[in-house]
Amino acid sequence: NTAMLSHIVGDCFSFFTIIIVAVSFLTGVAFGFIIEGTKTGTPQKINDDSVNKKPPxxxxxxxxxxxxxxxxxxxxxxxxxxxxxxxxxxxxxxxxxxxxxxxxxxxxxxxxxxxxxxxxxxxxxxxxxxxxxxxxxxxxxxxxxxxxxxxxxxxxxxxxxxxxxxxxxxxxxxxxxxxxxxxxxxxxxxxxxxxxxxxxxxxxxxxxxxxxxxxxxxxxxxxxxxxxxxxxxxxLNSTLEKRLYSSWKEKQLELERRNMHTMLSKNSARKNQKREFLVERLNVALDIAKALSYLHSRNIIYRDINPENIGFDCYGRVKIFNFGKSRLMCPDESRKDKLCKISGMVGQVRYMAPEMGMRKQYGLPADVYSFSILLWEIISIKKPFETMTKHAHTLLVMKNGDRPSLDFRMSFRIRSLLKCGWSHFPRQRQKITHIIKDLEKEIRKRSVDSNISSGSSFGTKDRRSIVSSSSFFEEEEIYSSLKEKKEEKKNMDDSETTFLMDGKLDKM
Missing domain, CATH: 3.30.200.20 (Phosphorylase Kinase; domain 1)
Incomplete structure (x- = not known):
């Protein structure tokens, strides 16, 4: 009995010893973590304002x-x-x-x-x-x-x-x-x-x-x-947006009404008025192109060409404004393919170049595309892609390469200028300086035709020589325009027109 009692006492003593050692060890570990946490800055429940201050x-x-x-x-x-x-x-x-x-x-x-x-x-x-x-x-x-x-x-x-x-x-x-x-x-x-x-x-x-x-x-x-x-x-007294769809639109409708009620004897006078009206709009487009040419010569991309950013001062002069989105391209960003490192969607979607809308690299040719869409709007006095939704515009215009329809009454030079200017590939777009030359030629030709029809400042021989020299080009333009019109009608896809009645791009 004595041996058994001493054995039980020894086991109890060993058990309590183990418990004391374990508690001591855990207490030391916990105290060590507290000290380490205080040094590293972990939050502790201490009523010291210096510890609870926010980091800088x-x-x-x-x-x-x-x-x-x-x-x-x-x-x-x-x-x-x-x-x-x-x-x-x-x-x-x-x-x-x-x-x-x-x-x-x-x-x-x-x-x-x-x-x-x-x-x-x-x-x-x-x-x-x-x-x-x-x-x-x-x-x-x-x-x-x-x-x-x-x-x-x-x-x-x-x-x-x-x-x-x-x-x-x-x-x-x-x-x-x-x-x-x-x-x-x-x-x-x-x-x-x-x-x-x-x-x-x-x-x-x-x-x-x-x-x-x-x-x-x-x-x-x-x-x-x-x-x-x-x-x-x-x-600025007005913007191009207001002039397009107020005074110019009213003048266009008035000329169309006159066309319906005008006698054949006054047909030449009516055509002369249409030519002068077109020359007026082309001169506005020419001034815009000259401003863009100046910016491109200084390696500046405007990135937001639309009628709302073009105005007229008290003298009627064309003025481009709102340069907050313009960008100076650094020399290391300019490359042989006319593209640069900048990317992102900037400006109105209606006039945005495909490479910009698809978030690819773009450069000065993006302005050429936007100007070509604006030029079509100035000539036709219609809103481009007016009935398209955002989804349809992305699918048909930016990806598929659809563009506004070209009227067969447009001259061959204008149609070629637009096709080259809004090409889906930036490398195929001509420079803005070439566009200026084509617009100047078109304005001179329209002005000459207007003077011929009115009979002012030209003699009989001069009139005959001008008519004979320009008749061949006019016939060629009419023939090519009619041919392209027929091809467009044959290649129309009825499935694509379903996208055009879902909504508008006015708020884009």
Whole structure:
């Protein structure tokens, strides 16, 4: 019994010893983890404010801002929205606001030599009525500029004719809706900074001119003071969109009504009016082409050609405006195939080149495609792809290569120009300088035909020589146009027309 009792006591002692050792070991391990966690910064339940402080906020990488300004892979607004959704807190950039940093980085991408632009304080401008608004900005009329010693615009305003110059200037600034949205604010500040830098580097009679900027500079493009930054521009009375479907459309319908009720003796006068009307529209297209040729000569791609971005000033001169989406192609981006590294969908889908819509590499030929679609619209006074949905446009136009139908009454030169300009392959599109030459020839020919029909400034021999020299080409053009019209009717696919009645591209 004594031996058994001593054996039981020994087992109990060993058991309790093992338990004590295990508890000690676990306590030491837990204490070690606590010490290690305190050193590495893991959150602990300690009432010390120094431990619970938030880590410092990160600064936006310059490469991200460059992608925003250069339109790589996604548009400015889409990438800015993605950054805003990823982190709702404000990014701190030290003394410089994050919006200002993005605007400055985008502006520094443009390395062209700048012209001297006068600076004005917002209080020096007497703001008039509201003129128009865009996606991020809005424009107001400038009725008067206070007397100041810095500014060519002020000098012109005081020394010119008050009746003419009263509505010559407009001020452009970010809208209140843009200021209320962080992603829109960043994208709008980038576009306004790019437009300011781009307009200060170019000078062409058919491109809107910048007459002044806010005296605060790009530093005003911050989250709180971006509304104070503005640019002073030419005031435009109307846009090509309004002229196409208001005055020009009404004139076209009036000529068609006259055609139905005109006697045969007045047939030549009616044709003369149609020729003059076409020459008027071709001259507008020629001015647009000259402005694009100037931009392409400086390696600038506009990327947003459409009737809403083309206006007319108080003298009736054509002006291209809205340069927020324009892009300076660097020398290392230009290649033999006329394409560059930039990609992404920019501009209206209706006028967008296929390579741009398919998110491929594109370059200056993308502007040629957009201009060709616009030229067809100017000649026909019809909205291109008016009844197509977005899905149908992507399938038929961007992938399958469908284009607007060509009227057989168009001249052979115009039809060839359009076919080459809106080719599905960028390498097959002609340069904008060649388009200018063809348009000038077409305008001269139409003007000569108009003078022949009216009998002005030509003698009998001159008239006969001109008619005989041009009759062969006219017959060839008519024959080829009729032949192409028949081929188009034979090759029409009824299945493709089912896409055309589902909706419209007006909101694209």
């Amino acid at each position: 906020q990160k600064i936006i990488d310059d490469s991200v801002i460059k992608k925003i300004s250069r339109g790589i892979e996604v548009s400015n607004y889409a990438l800015a929205r993605k950054i805003s959704d990823r982190s709702q807190r404000r990014f701190s950039c030290g003394p410089v606001d994050y919006v200002t940093q993005a605007a400055m980085t985008a502006s520094d991408e443009i390395t062209l030599p700048e012209n001297d632009v006068p600076k004005f304080h917002y209080g020096e401008l007497e703001i008039g009525i509201f003129l128009s608004n865009g996606r991020f900005s809005e424009e107001f009329e400038v009725c008067k500029i206070e007397q100041s010693s810095n500014g060519d615009a002020n000098h012109e305003q005081q020394n010119g004719n008050d009746d003419v110059l009263e509505h010559q200037y407009a001020v452009k600034l970010l809208s209140e809706a843009t200021m209320s949205d962080r992603a829109m604010l960043k994208a709008g500040a980038i576009e306004l900074a790019v437009e300011t830098k781009m307009l200060s580097c170019i000078n062409h009679p058919n491109i809107i001119k910048i007459h002044g900027v806010g005296d605060g500079g790009l530093e005003c493009l911050s989250e709180r003071t971006a509304r104070h930054y503005f640019i002073l521009l030419d005031r």
